[in-house]
Amino acid sequence: MQRLTNKQIILGITGGIAAYKSAELTRILKGAGAEVRVVMTASATEFITPLTLQALSGNPVHQHLLDAEAEAGMGHIELAKWADLILIAPASANFMARLASGQGDDLLTTICLATDAPICLAPAMNQAMWRDEGTQKNATTLESRGLKLFGPGVGEQACGDTGPGRMLEPTEIAELTAAQFDRGSLTGKTVFITAGPTREPLDPVRYISNHSSGKMGYALAEAAMEAGAKVKLISGPVNLPAPARIGRTSVESAEEMLNASLEDLSLCDIFIAAAAVADYRPTAIAEHKIKKGSEEIMELHLVKNPDIVATVANSSPKPFTVGFAAETRDVISYAKSKLERKNLDLIIANDVSRSDIGFNSDENAVTVISATTTETLPQASKRQLASKLIEKIAAQYHGSAVTEKEIETA
Ligand code: C5P
Numbered sequence: 001m002q003r004l005t006n007k008q009i010i011l012g013i014t015g016g017i018a019a020y021k022s023a024e025l026t027r028i029l030k031g032a033g034a035e036v037r038v039v040m041t042a043s044a045t046e047f048i049t050p051l052t053l054q055a056l057s058g059n060p061v062h063q064h065l066l067d068a069e070a071e072a073g074m075g076h077i078e079l080a081k082w083a084d085l086i087l088i089a090p091a092s093a094n095f096m097a098r099l100a101s102g103q104g105d106d107l108l109t110t111i112c113l114a115t116d117a118p119i120c121l122a123p124a125m126n127q128a129m130w131r132d133e134g135t136q137k138n139a140t141t142l143e144s145r146g147l148k149l150f151g152p153g154v155g156e157q158a159c160g161d162t163g164p165g166r167m168l169e170p171t172e173i174a175e176l177t178a179a180q181f182d183r184g185s186l187t188g189k190t191v192f193i194t195a196g197p198t199r200e201p202l203d204p205v206r207y208i209s210n211h212s213s214g215k216m217g218y219a220l221a222e223a224a225m226e227a228g229a230k231v232k233l234i235s236g237p238v239n240l241p242a243p244a245r246i247g248r249t250s251v252e253s254a255e256e257m258l259n260a261s262l263e264d265l266s267l268c269d270i271f272i273a274a275a276a277v278a279d280y281r282p283t284a285i286a287e288h289k290i291k292k293g294s295e296e297i298m299e300l301h302l303v304k305n306p307d308i309v310a311t312v313a314n315s316s317p318k319p320f321t322v323g324f325a326a327e328t329r330d331v332i333s334y335a336k337s338k339l340e341r342k343n344l345d346l347i348i349a350n351d352v353s354r355s356d357i358g359f360n361s362d363e364n365a366v367t368v369i370s371a372t373t374t375e376t377l378p379q380a381s382k383r384q385l386a387s388k389l390i391e392k393i394a395a396q397y398h399g400s401a402v403t404e405k406e407i408e409t410a
Contacts, residue, residue, distance in 0.1 A: 003178035003188050005033035005230040006245045010079060010117075012088035012108045013053070014095040015043025017158040018124035018167035023048060025089055025170035026056040032174060033230070037062065037079065039108045041095065065107040076107055080114035087177055088112075089150070090124030090167045093135045099147075100138035118180060120148040122173050127163025150176045184228025185394035189269040191229040192261060192319070193221045194308060196236035198254045200281035202300070203290045210276035214238030216324075216364060217274035219386035221246050224272075227390050232268075234260045236275055254278055254305035261308050268319040270397055273309035276326070281305050313343040320397045322346045328353040335369050346370050346396055348389065368392050 009029055013022045022038075029036050038053040039062045050061035062079060064070055074082070088095065088108070095108070099121075104110040112119055121142065129135055130152060139149060151168040168176075181187065195217020199207040214235060221233045222243050231246045234257055242248040251257045254277045261271070280302035313321040323344045325335035328351070335349035349367045365379035368389070377388055 002033035002230060004029060004174075004181065005188070005228070006225055007034045007181060008082055008084045009034045009036050009177070010039055010083040010086045010111065011036055011053075011057070012039045012041075012086060012091075012111075013044040013048070014041045014088060014090060014092040014108070015046060016090040016092045016124045016167075017047060018090035019044050019047035021167060021170050022089055023052055023056055025173055026053055028170050028174040029087075029177065030057065032178060035059075037074075037082070039063070039079070039111060041106055041108055043092075043094075062107055065110055076110045077114055080111045080117075083111075083115055083117040085117050085177065085180055086112060086115060086119045087122070087173070088119070089122035089173055091121035093123075093125045093129045093132070093138075096121065096123065096135060096138045096142060100141040118146075118148065120150055120177065120180065122150040122167050123152045123165070124167030125152070125165045126157060126159055127161050127165040130165035131163070148176075148180070181228065184226070185391060185398075186224055186270070187228030189229045189397075190232070190267050191221075191224045191270045191272065192232045192234065192265070192268045193217050193224065193272045194234045194236075194257055194261060194275035194277075195221065196238040196240075197276045198236045198257055198278045198305075199252045200254065200278045200305070201252075201285045202282050203286035203288065205289050208278055208281065208302075210278055212236070212238070212276035214240050215362065215382050216386070217272075218243060219382045220272055220274055220389060222383070223386040223390040224270075226387070227394060229270075232264075234275070254281065254308065258306045258308045258311060261312055262315070265312065265315060265319065266317065270322065270393060271309070271312045271319040272322045272393070273312070274324055275308070277305060277308055279305055307342065309344065310342040313345075318343075320345050320393075320400060322348065322393055325349045326352040332367060332369070332374070335367070339369060339371070345400060346393060370396055 013019050026036055036057040037059045038057050054061045098109050099112055104113045150173055152164055153166040153168050154164045155166045156162050196214035197210040197212040199209045201207045218240050221231050225231045225246055233246050233248045235248055235250055249260045251260050283301040283303045309323045321344050325338050325347050327334045331349050331351045335347045339347040347369050362381055363379055364382050364385050367376045
């Protein structure tokens, strides 16, 4: 399970012998799906080289506050905003003291002051330094401000002493870090979402298509990402920017959308078909632009497109499959028969005869139907509705999930 998928983590490293373990910690965080940016204090660089951490994190290492070039790249405020979580491991006694007193005298303390993200520290120091009244007071101050302390552990220390002050092992720190995000209902799950229309070319300049802004599919992709999922958004041509942190696979025709949907389908836990796929495509695509003739009526020969969601729902292993039913009448009964015919786990029905919801509108109202349940969600913005729908889908998915994928920490 990729418990840190899409998460942006600043790993702060301060000066202590345990800094050598931060290399392994970087590798584990990356392995769990996180994007890691390392910030080092000056003394940390005496223990481990920035180059090692740059190679392991795949990002430049940030070190200086008053470096015009670095600030022009990604400055301290940008870093503070970028982070979903700041993890400081090892956190030295000196760093804890500076943080507790509210100082902003280097890059790492400044980022900590400027961020809204949660801050977690893995203290590492000699047992006497940890027990020291000043350090204990600083630890209490930091915890009272909502910062989390991971450890320290008790045991043999690099200096030969035994006692509290050992930094926790990188696997334990990574586990505790992941636990900070475990609230999401789709944490560790992979969700594929089709969105937008498809275009079925007639000739190099013309195509057959459907009304579809892609807004609902894109809102679902963002909501699934916020719920902790790794999202693959398979999108037909729309006027929407690719959502941040979501990989977008752009397609044109239904056949391309099917191929993109089937690629890596074995990794997909939940498939949501929000695309308005053209039911038919021209039997042949003219090589050159079809010229206007004298005839009043033109005949087009069309062939049925593959049903993407039905193909997915009948594959093996089958992801939890969710379809949409946009109808203009008998909405619920058509949706129910579609649920059965396409072998879906859930169908989301909406009435597209109304001009205030659906298609290009920003609002929607839907009914969520499974084999045994029917629930109507009131009209709301597509974003709000998307969050509610993702929660419903997650609840149904967890109710029906039979096999859990292997837990994967690295
Ligand atoms: O059959 P109908 O187009 O009404 O079904 C709608 C549902 O099926 C939607 O979820 C849509 O994304 C999906 N669909 C599909 N491939 C098609 C046609 C529809 O995935 N060729």
